[in-house]
Amino acid sequence: MIGNDAFCPDTGAPLTDSEHYDERGRRYRAVTDGSLAGNRGGLLTNGRVESSYEGLLAHFRRCHQRHHEDDDVLYRRGALALRRLKRAADGRQTADRHVWLALAHRLREYDHEVAWMYDHVTIRCPDCHGRLAFVAIRDGPVLGRCGTNCDGLGGDRLEAIRSLLASLYAAAFDEETPSPEQFLQI
Template structure:
């Protein structure tokens, strides 16, 4: 992931607060080793995160985030790792983004009976086109998220696009389950 929730896309390690600047002035942060990523500082390059991370990185991020909210649950960890693997294998195009996989994972785990409300604290919906931040407005049908960077002039609700992409990935990955309704997703 990028932005506030960025992590190392290779190992899933947390990133240092301190930024280092490359020869072109772009900020980069150092992956921090911990018990979930013991060699992260040695094996991972400087980064600010990526839109698409490895299966290992997203699984590590999930475990780290869950630890902040509850005692480790081995069954939840196993199911999450399996679901992330399946989601990553089936994803293509926009579906491959960590954000989309994260929200589809939340839907899968909620259907398996796990509490996933805490997952919303670890991902921020971003524009599916430019990955910019969204601006929100309250309309009669509920909140609407528009691209804060104005990457398109249509003013479409980017949250709808994100929901449709999540539902599409979920339906492709778990064809035996009923497809989720875009307005009834657990995390969006």
Template sequence: MIEELAHDPQSGAPLSSVKNYPGPEVGEGLADVQTQAYRTGVRTPEQHPLVEWSGTREGTLTNGELVSAQRGLLGYFRRTHRNVRDDPDPSMDSTAALALKRLKAEAPRALDSFVWYALAERLAAKGYWAAWMLDHVIARCPHPTQRVDGEVVGRCGSRLKFRPGVGKLEGVCAKCPHEHGAVDEALVEYIGDIYRASFDEEMEARLL
């Protein structure tokens, strides 16, 4: 994840409040958004007892990523779980770990935002209170932006802004509001696709 929810994409560790300014030469050849990040400051991961820490992350420069590793999202989940709840449930961590393994196996390129929503749905289906997770994710636009052989391999990923709809607020792509429009239904459909691909309920029932 990035912006106000940024964490180390490999471990899920929090990032330092102090920014580093390595100079524009470090950003040469990088995408514009990465180059800009280096110019405005980059942070480093800070070791945390709730994440699976690797010494190789020490001193790494990052402002987070839109797609984190499985271990990164799990570390973020564990930290957030304990920040939100006075009585965290250890079994919820274990269930989340198994669910993330399946989600990342089926949708390795899916943005953290979409995986997080699918994870919340899975935990709720398993009987856990997961509503708190909705306050710790940034809703993003799922509009397809790149296809290869008919398969969608890229999503917009812009933050959503919300405008009054019929009897509710509707999410609209902040970057391309006119081209992408309201994306609520597309978001629900895409997260549902990820969920169904990761958790075959009929097969699970046969195994019980």
């Protein structure tokens, strides 16, 4: 996952705060936890838009442990749901943040408390992965506009994200497509 909670996309190991630069001046961070990184301890990365199942699962467990005690039932359900979501994801759905948000929805369906999951995801434009600018309309909805205006229209990207999450959820769990309004309640 990219953003504030970036981690190694292969192992889920957290990244250092210190930055390293390559010969072209690109900024990278190193993996901090050698036990998670295995023989990839020297890997420099900023995370990726799409991580491996193992990387995202390790990140899920580590983030949960920051907020709560270990929960084996949650971890088993989360692992199964995550595997199904990763297998079903296609195209733009494969981004970690989309899988993460669909996972949060699935775990909420099992009555798990998942508010902590929203602290560990940055909602980004589904097309260019740029940051969103949130605009509250008086007596109306919150809009998430692409900060780079990649589509040239400046429209609300939250509706596209909600539809994307609903279709991913339906594909992963062989259900009718849920209402997009059920996702991303800001």
